[in-house]
Amino acid sequence: MMQDFLFKASNISKYYGQNVGCKNVSLDINSGEVLGIVGESGSGKSTLLNCIYGNLKVDEGDILLNDKSKTILNFTKIDEPKLRLIQRSDLAFVHQNPRDGLRMNISAGGNIGERLMAIGHRNYGEIREIASSWLEKVEIDVSRIDDKPSTFSGGMQQRLQIARNLVTKPRLIFMDEPTGGLDVSVQAKILDLLRNLVRELGIAAIIVTHDLGVVRLLADRIIVMQNGNVIEAGLCDQVLDDPQHKYSQLLVSSVLQV
Amino acid sequence: MIQIKNLNKSFELYNQNNTNINVFKNINFKVDKGEVVALTGNSGTGKSTLLKLIYGSYVISKGDVLIADVNVRKSSPRDILKLRKNKLGYVSQFLRVVPRVPTIEVVIEPLLDIGCEKKIALKKGQEILEILKIPKNLWNLSPLTFSGGEQQRVNIARGFIHNYPYLLLDEPTASLDHNNKNIVLHLIEKAKLNGSAIIGIFHDEIARNKVATREVNLENL
Numbered sequence: 212m213m214q215d216f217l218f219k220a221s222n223i224s225k226y227y228g229q230n231v232g233c234k235n236v237s238l239d240i241n242s243g244e245v246l247g248i249v250g251e252s253g254s255g256k257s258t259l260l261n262c263i264y265g266n267l268k269v270d271e272g273d274i275l276l277n278d279k280s281k282t283i284l285n286f287t288k289i290d291e292p293k294l295r296l297i298q299r300s301d302l303a304f305v306h307q308n309p310r311d312g313l314r315m316n317i318s319a320g321g322n323i324g325e326r327l328m329a330i331g332h333r334n335y336g337e338i339r340e341i342a343s344s345w346l347e348k349v350e351i352d353v354s355r356i357d358d359k360p361s362t363f364s365g366g367m368q369q370r371l372q373i374a375r376n377l378v379t380k381p382r383l384i385f386m387d388e389p390t391g392g393l394d395v396s397v398q399a400k401i402l403d404l405l406r407n408l409v410r411e412l413g414i415a416a417i418i419v420t421h422d423l424g425v426v427r428l429l430a431d432r433i434i435v436m437q438n439g440n441v442i443e444a445g446l447c448d449q450v451l452d453d454p455q456h457k458y459s460q461l462l463v464s465s466v467l468q469v
Numbered sequence: 470m471i472q473i474k475n476l477n478k479s480f481e482l483y484n485q486n487n488t489n490i491n492v493f494k495n496i497n498f499k500v501d502k503g504e505v506v507a508l509t510g511n512s513g514t515g516k517s518t519l520l521k522l523i524y525g526s527y528v529i530s531k532g533d534v535l536i537a538d539v540n541v542r543k544s545s546p547r548d549i550l551k552l553r554k555n556k557l558g559y560v561s562q563f564l565r566v567v568p569r570v571p572t573i574e575v576v577i578e579p580l581l582d583i584g585c586e587k588k589i590a591l592k593k594g595q596e597i598l599e600i601l602k603i604p605k606n607l608w609n610l611s612p613l614t615f616s617g618g619e620q621q622r623v624n625i626a627r628g629f630i631h632n633y634p635y636l637l638l639d640e641p642t643a644s645l646d647h648n649n650k651n652i653v654l655h656l657i658e659k660a661k662l663n664g665s666a667i668i669g670i671f672h673d674e675i676a677r678n679k680v681a682t683r684e685v686n687l688e689n690l
Binding site: 241395396399400402403406410427428431432445446448449452453455456457460461464 | 481482483484521525526527528546547549550565567568569581582
């Protein structure tokens with residue numbers, strides 16, 4: 212069944228002038244799967260993520276999405292408005308810094324509701340109800356619904372960003388260091404939330420992180436990047452427990468055991 | 470049936486003076502339905518390594534591992550994940566779970582992964598936790614705060630909640646007291662009678678003699 216895949220990027224290359232952002236990267240993901248992309252700072256992880264989401268124009272390669280109506284779209288061939296529409300309906304992008312993914316000057320409830328309105332919800336009472344239930348899911352006190360995210364802590368902002376992105380039930384979430392600046396107990400909550408959503412809603416996720424503990428708990432498969440190239444890819448526990456490439460071995464052995 | 474054919478494993482450690490460690494060479498044996506094969510041999514002979522090769526956590530250097538009709542070496546990550554979900558269980562000595570997730574949720578996860586209804590999964594989870602004598606007031610707490618023996622039993626509950634036809638056990642009774650050890654040995658016995666093919670490491674000789682139908686000594690191969 213060739214049509215079974217959800218998302219497939221092939222031979223993606225992106226150059227910044229003379230410099231390589233990422234080179235000849237291919238990956239694919241099905242519904243209900245979590246793919247981790249690991250590597251040190253500057254390895255091209257975020258560039259790759261932004262390329263395949265459609266935020267950055269690629270120099271080479273194809274990005275295919277099997278959309279809700281089972282039509283295969285190539286991001287490199289469709290026009291800008293169509294791409295934006297698909298990004299809103301089928302995809303979601305969670306930024307490392309919640310300030311990049313939230314509207315800081317509208318209320319928490321408004322941040323969630325805005326996404327619902329963008330896909331056609333109009334009933335105010337209903338929107339507020341859904342927004343409340345999502346605040347609960349991400350453990351933000353519902354009494355804060357009318358407060359602006361600028362009054363929230365970093366961890367709360369990140370959870371709000373995740374709620375805002377998941378409320379429309381996207382089929383594929385892109386996440387750039389989603390638990391980066393968070394304290395460990397909030398990290399754990401977000402990991403748990405993500406795992407449940409993946410299983411219950413069949414969501415797929417592509418997660419960029421330098422935290423190998425996070426990928427071990429979340430990802431089915433991982434990709435290891437160095438200098439813009441994929442140097443190793445495979446089953447998550449296999450790559451972490453028996454890395455074959457020199458650089459992957461270094462990366463794995465550099466983690467403090469807790 | 471699990472079939473191990475001319476299996477070789479070596480590790481190439483590039484960042485440690487390119488050290489090459491040969492763990493073992495040409496391992497051959499088969500495990501039929503209803504058999505419990507105990508791996509024996511001193512520390513460092515590769516018992517845990519062998520289990521990890523069978524499970525797909527380690528890369529096979531040479532040779533083959535066949536589980537039913539699946540050739541582990543030739544399988545894609547997706548095929549291995551499917552095999553693990555449906556047929557191949559693994560109980561390790563260490564509990565690796567998302568922090569803050571309640572014990573009962575940790576235990577029923579393998580059932581939810583194969584699409585079991587949550588209500589049925591919860592019932593089965595409660596049954597196995599009762600069998601393993603995990604006090605009821607702990608079920609809604611994260612197992613990460615538990616004692617070593619309790620954590621091990623949570624791991625066992627996870628491994629035995631689904632009737633895996635193939636089961637790998639790495640020291641399943643290591644940190645358990647006498648009574649709990651017997652409960653776990655009874656679970657292994659039951660799986661054996663159910664027709665599971667089991668490979669295990671049991672340092673405890675009494676435990677080993679109780680459940681193993683055969684021994685494979687990695688030093689003599």
